[in-house]
Amino acid sequence: METAIASVSQAAAFGGVKTRPLSSNFTAGSVSALGFSSPGNKSPAFFALRGRVSAARASVSVEEKIETKTAVIRIGTRGSPLALAQAYETRAKLIESHPDLAEEGAIQIVIIKTTGDKILSQPLADIGGKGLFTKEIDEALINSEIDIAVHSMKDVPTYLPEKTILPCNLPREDVRDAFICLTAASVAELPAGSIVGTASLRRKSQLLNRYPNLSVLENFRGNVQTRLRKLNEGVVQATLLALAGLKRLNMIETVTSVLSIDDMLPAVAQGAIGIACRRDDEKMVKYLASLNHEDTRLAISCERAFLEKLEGSCRTPIAGYARRDADGNCIFKALIASPDGTEVLETYREGPYVYEDMMKMGVDAGEELLTRAGPGFFSR
Numbered sequence: 001m002e003t004a005i006a007s008v009s010q011a012a013a014f015g016g017v018k019t020r021p022l023s024s025n026f027t028a029g030s031v032s033a034l035g036f037s038s039p040g041n042k043s044p045a046f047f048a049l050r051g052r053v054s055a056a057r058a059s060v061s062v063e064e065k066i067e068t069k070t071a072v073i074r075i076g077t078r079g080s081p082l083a084l085a086q087a088y089e090t091r092a093k094l095i096e097s098h099p100d101l102a103e104e105g106a107i108q109i110v111i112i113k114t115t116g117d118k119i120l121s122q123p124l125a126d127i128g129g130k131g132l133f134t135k136e137i138d139e140a141l142i143n144s145e146i147d148i149a150v151h152s153m154k155d156v157p158t159y160l161p162e163k164t165i166l167p168c169n170l171p172r173e174d175v176r177d178a179f180i181c182l183t184a185a186s187v188a189e190l191p192a193g194s195i196v197g198t199a200s201l202r203r204k205s206q207l208l209n210r211y212p213n214l215s216v217l218e219n220f221r222g223n224v225q226t227r228l229r230k231l232n233e234g235v236v237q238a239t240l241l242a243l244a245g246l247k248r249l250n251m252i253e254t255v256t257s258v259l260s261i262d263d264m265l266p267a268v269a270q271g272a273i274g275i276a277c278r279r280d281d282e283k284m285v286k287y288l289a290s291l292n293h294e295d296t297r298l299a300i301s302c303e304r305a306f307l308e309k310l311e312g313s314c315r316t317p318i319a320g321y322a323r324r325d326a327d328g329n330c331i332f333k334a335l336i337a338s339p340d341g342t343e344v345l346e347t348y349r350e351g352p353y354v355y356e357d358m359m360k361m362g363v364d365a366g367e368e369l370l371t372r373a374g375p376g377f378f379s380r
Contacts, residue, residue: 071108072101073287076137076146079111080223085248086273087150090291093170097290110146112137116155131157138164141276147284149276153269153300158308166276168288169296173244173271175321177203177264178255180231181238186257190214190238197227197236201339205317206264207240208341224249240264244271265319265335268303272296295324295353302358306334309366316378320362324353332358334365336373345372 073094077087087109095102116132131138133155141149142163153169160166184190192213197220198204204216217236220227224245231239240259246252275291277284302322310318320334332349347368349361 070105071147072106073148073284074108074110074146076110076112076140076149078114078133078137082224082245082249083150083152084109084111086152089170089248089273090148090150090275093291094287098287110140112140112146131155138276141278144278147277147281148288151274151276153272153274154267156269156274158304160276163279164276165279165285166274167285168275168292169300170273170275170291171293172296172299173247175266175271176243176261177240177259177266178243178246179238179240179257179259180228180254181256182231183237184256187211187214187238187259187263194237197230197239200240200267201317202267202319202337203240203264205337205339205341206319206335206344209337209344210263212341224251228254242266242270261321261333265333266321268307268318268320269300270321272300274300298353298355298358299323299330301355302330302332302362303334305359305362306332306366307362309363310336310370320365322358322362325350328353330358330361332361332365334362334369336369336377338377339379343377345369 075087075090077083091107091109094107101107114133114136134149134151134157137146137149137151138161140146142161149164151166156166179187181190184194187196187207188211190196190211193215195215195217196207197217198207199218199221201218204218207214208216220230220236220239222230224241227239227241230236238256243252243255243258246255275288277288299322303320306320307318310316317337317339318335319337320332322330322332325331330349330351330353333346334348335344335346337344347365349365351357351361
């Protein structure tokens with residue numbers, strides 16, 4: 001497991017972070033959260049990506065240093081700019097709720113490389129398995145190398161490793177998907193035969209269902225910055241990315257247009273951050289309880305109950321979104337699709353915004369779609 005550990009100073013917020021190796025498995029290096037420069041003129045928003053990648057908006061410098069203080073909390077995370085943004089968001093909320101954690105060295109960010117980070121040459125569906133972006137972080141948690149693990153909830157399998165719990169979801173970001181293109185203002189304006197890059201079967205199937213005249217490059221992987229660079233280089237004519245990630249990276253200026261929920265139903269748990277800890281670590285359980293956003297936790301529980309019933313993975317085009325409506329009820333929309341997009345099955349539930357009722361809605365929706373789909377649906 002490749003790991004680096006960062007000691008976060010009080011003044012640092014994506015900057016000046018020092019680390020030290022804890023063992024021979026720990027690596028020193030530099031992680032930069034690169035952004036794209038804003039347009040220098042008043043051209044339309046969909047030309048915002050033209051130009052070169054600008055200087056780093058923020059960076060995490062890694063250097064050897066003898067620590068004078070033992071960390072109170074070690075936060076485990078992937079090393080991508082988006083993962084680090086989520087770790088820093090977690091750190092900021094911890095300090096806000098517990099000011100004593102602002103002391104230098106009280107919180108450390110531990111960067112861990114996962115299987116999904118290491119294997120970039122194959123589509124996620126071909127790698128198979130679950131926990132591609134969480135397994136190594138979970139192992140570090142179980143082995144007490146970290147105290148809490150920060151995950152993108154859409155990457156978290158529906159089961160949790162033994163000895164761990166996930167008691168905390170931060171407030172959910174915008175769940176919609178963003179359309180990014182240099183030449184067209186919307187998906188509908190793309191010429192026939194245009195290539196759209198996405199590693200998501202959910203996005204591919206819904207896109208082709210509505211626009212069968214488009215083509216999809218499936219192995220369009222890498223972090224946000226890598227995919228935008230490929231778009232700039234002409235590898236694809238457009239791409240779709242989670243709006244939540246772009247907002248957390250302060251890269252909203254790269255968005256050409258935003259797809260509605262009706263046009264592109266989001267992935268289960270899209271836009272949500274989950275924080276796990278060891279089941280028997282009462283101190284961390286209390287810290288995380290102070291951060292939990294209950295509305296988000298309930299919505300994610302509903303969606304994951306649906307996903308679990310379908311035994312979904314990155315091999316299966318599945319989407320689901322639960323929200324509270326103006327009357328305080330839960331509205332749950334879900335769908336499954338054939339990978340080629342020729343068939344999409346949708347369903348809808350409404351009921352009390354209460355854990356037991358919402359879990360039942362998710363399970364019922366999954367059972368309905370399984371019955372309607374029949375055997376072999378996802379292999380069509």
